[in-house]
Structures are given as C-alpha cells and as structure tokens.
Amino acid sequence: MKKSLNQNLLFALPSMVLSRQNKLYFHTKTGFIEQLQRCNNVISMTSTHASVLKSGFLNDTFTANHLMNCYVRLQETHDAHQLLDEMLEPNVVSYTSLMAGYVNMGQPKIAMCLFQMMNGSLVSPNEFTFATVINACSILADLRTGKKVHSHVEVSGLRDNLVVCSSLVDMYGKCNDVDRARRVFDSMGCRNVVSWTSMIVAYAQNAQGDEALNIFREFNYLLGDRPNQFMLASVINACASLGRLISGKVTHGAVIRCGYDSNDVVASALVDMYTKCGDVSYSDKVFQRILKPSVIPYTSMIVGAAKYGLGRLSLGLFEEMIARRIKPNDVTFVGVLHACSHSGLVDEGLKHLNSMYEIYGIKPDAKHYTCVVDMLGRSGRLDEAYQLAKSIQVDANAGALLWGTLLSASRLHGRVDIAVEVSKKLIESNQQVAGAYVTLSNTYALAGDWENVHSLRSEMNRTGVYKEPGCSWVEIKDRTYVFYAGDKSIERGSEVWSLMRKLEQEMKKRGYVGENTGLVFVDVEEEAKEEILSMHSERLALAFGLISIPKGITIRIMKNLRMCKDCHEAFKQISDIVERDFVVRDINRFHHFKNGSCTCGDFW
C-alpha cells in the first residue's frame, strides 16, 4: 500500500532529529516559517517538513501552507499536492498556491481540476484564486471554461478587481474573443499598465494591429504614463504584424528613451519588426547591439535572414549560437530549415533535420517536416517530398499546411500528377478548398491544359467556392498603400506597372528567367497572373517607395533641434540604425517644443 507523505517522513525522522536535535526542540511556529523561507533545496526541505510534523504544527493551516508553498517553490508539486490531500483544514491559500504551482510547472489542466475540487468544498475562491485559474484557461485557450469562471467572478463580488479583470482581458484575447476582451476592458473602473498591455496584446495577436496601435495612442494621451518594456514589446509586435515601418521606428525611439533597448525581449521584437517591415539590415544592426542574445533573438535573426534569402547568414548565426553554447529550440530549427529551403541548400537542410534529435534532443514535428517538404519541393525533388508528406502523421490544421506546401511546389514545377492528388486530399478534407482549386487550376494552365482549367472554373462556380482576393500593403512615409490581387485601379497604378516592367527587364538582364522571379508572367489566364502579381506586390511597393521618397531634407532641420539629453541619446542610437530621411520626421514627433526647450511624452 502507498504510504502517505507524512508516514514516509516519520520513517526518516529519527536520524534527522538526532542530527539536528539541539535546534529542533526549541522551534516555534515563527521559527519554522523562517526556516521554510530559507529552504532552497529538497534535502533541507524534507528535514524541515519532518520537524514540523514532529512538532505538531502541521495541523496548523498557516504553517502547513508555508510548507506547501516551499514545495511549490522547489517545483515539487507532487509532494505539495500530497500535503494538500493530507491537510486537516485546507483554506483558500492552500488551494491557490498549489494551483499556481501547477500553472508555473506547465500543468494548467491540473490547476483547473483543483479549482473544481475547491468549489466542491466549503472553501470559497478569492481574487488570487480567480486570477490563477483564469491564467490556466488562458494558457489552454479554453474559452468555455474561461466563460464559466467569468460568470463565477461576476457573482462573487470581484468584478471590479483590477488583477482579475486584467487576467480576463488576457484570457479572452488568447481565446481569440477580442470583443469580449474589449467589453471587460471597457467595464473596468480602474486600469493600470498591465490591463492596457493585455488589451494591446489581445488586438495584436488577433490580426487587429491597427486597434492595438490606437489603444496605445489612447494610453499615451489619457495617462501620460511611460510605457514599460512589456507594453513596448507588444506595440512593436503590432507594428510588425502591420508592416508599419514608421510606427515601428517611432516605437524604437521610445524604447531607447525609456531605457529598454538592452532588454532581450524588446530587442527580439525589434529584430522581428524590422524584418517584417522590409529591412533586414536594420534587424541586423539591432541584433548586433544585444550584448548577450538568448535563443529567441538569435532565432528571430535566423528567421529574418532566411526570409530575405540570406541562407548563409542564417546558418552562420546558427553555428555562432551553438559555439556560444546557446541551446536551440524547435522554432530555431524551423528558421534553419526555412533558410535552407529558400537558399537551395537542400543537403545541408537534410543534415540539420537529422541532427535535431541526434545532437540537440529535439524531435522534429509536423512544422519541421513541412519545411523539409517545401525544401525538397522547391528544388524539384517532388517525388521525395510527396513520399515524405505521406509518411507524416498530422492533425487537420498541420495537414492543411503540409499539403498546401506540396501543392505549391507541384505547381511551381508543373507536376500536374501530384497537384491533382494533393488538391483532392485538401478538398475532400474541406481544408483550403478555394486555394486548392485555384492552385490546381494554375498548374493545369502552366501545363497548357485549358480544358481542365475551364472545367475547374465551372466547378468552382457551380459549388459556390469563392477565393478571397490576396491582399498586401506597405507603409511609405505617412501613407499606407493597399494592393488587392486583380485590382488595376490602385492609386499611382501606372507608375507601379512601369516600375514593374523596368524591374522585369533588369532581372532578365541579370539572367533571371521563368516564373521563379515572380515578375515574369507565364502565359496563363488573367486570374493566375493576378495571383503571381499579388505575391510580389509588397516587394514591388517597397521598391516603388524607395525611388519616390525625397532624400536630403534632414540635416538642416536637425541642426535647429534642441533636444534633452535622453532624446539626444535616443536620436544618436537610432540614427546609427535607421536612414536619415525617416529619422527627422520621427525625431520631430519625439519632442514637444515649449519655450525653446524640449519636453518629451508624446510618441505619436
């Protein structure tokens, strides 16, 4: 029969008592608690537990809670749980601290079970309990339970509690219910920087970056508080998701002025933002300034370089981080494989796939295999890619990505046979149906099989399958230019088209041929052309922007600026990083000029 934790300790007790005899006999409740607070390893913990047991103080809930908290702190949740089971009168602190322990140990489900168990007892939850269990729902993105807990909060008299409401905002955000998050946020009588950050994150992580920036503006305007590193990292993330280079740079200025530029998390967000906003060289400059980059900034930079086709740079960074004994994670390998895929480094990619588990103990999963399928597919090794895809066990979402990847590769290399098989899989499983139809149709078009193209189009019309037009956008100076696939009426459209033709000629001159360049159209139907254009419109718009922005307007204005010390430092650093034509505009926004001196506060 299994012995209880306390029974086990009784067996261990005699030797412990003997070795610490003199101290133990004089213990008081306060003495035990002080001793427990000092415990920093399991051996001293076990010994103290034994003494508490012997003294009889274990029946005292307050002392037992300290004991349990100590187990939780040492990550011995199993022992802490056993202690709770054996407590005579566990109270709200006993339940809540164990719940928090499970959440911190990555076992939020057990925390939720404990909450249920507690509700079945006579103990009522308090604000700490609610914040903890809501956090568990948030980690699991469990909206159903989250709503139930929310109702419980409403009747518990804690609906005005700042921490509970902030955790509700966060929970709804993580469960992709932004409207509910906003409703809770709006209902709050009192908010702090955490509640505002939770709302910003809720918007940013649910593809509503504009709203995230609006609410950040509101925060600055209403509160005049300085944002902290959490808020700034979230705002930078929102800029990244929108491709808003200027807003990103302005926020970068705020980061420097507020003194968070050496923060690892903020720097990672900046590296990622500059990549997504169109300039990997800024990312590199920010990255170079990080004194001791951890795995995440390294990964951001590896992924960033990979996206720009700088595979060798990605692999060099990977080697550098290994040499610095920084352990890669699963995302790092996604970046490495992505880099190999986009730079045609197939053999090296396969080598990295094999080393993942063998050397680093990371088991490749669907996302890694999807990268490898993409890598083999891009390089024309379609049969191997197909074989690999068939051998992977995936759930529906990962499957959609995997087969979608193979389908694109089949189209790229005109492998109608594989494209047909793969589209069938996608359409039958009701995944990416419209995309599958269009890509299959384009594959037929590339092969000159117009009969099948037309029959697919009729089938799409008959079954009512509609492909949302692709959309991309780019921010140039203070304007956002939006491009929809197939929309020829875009502003300054004729300039875009003429620039595109120039680029096309330039690329041809340098030896690019075929549709791999993305700008050279093959003889396909109108819709297929539009799809190819939309894939590249972002880069196109960037190129378009670069030749349209007037330069050289900056130096004179700058000389007249009188800046406070903080702003001057921010300006010096940021001008190392960004180009001057953007900087002046940003710098003007960093400052308020009153009576000839500089006051800061409004980032926008």
Added chain:
DNA sequence: GTAGGGTTAG
C-alpha cells in the same frame, strides 16, 4: 498565494 511582452513552415 494573483494579471501583461519577443521567435514558427505554404
């Protein structure tokens, strides 16, 4: 004993 941030393949 409680709430918030960064990297992920087509």
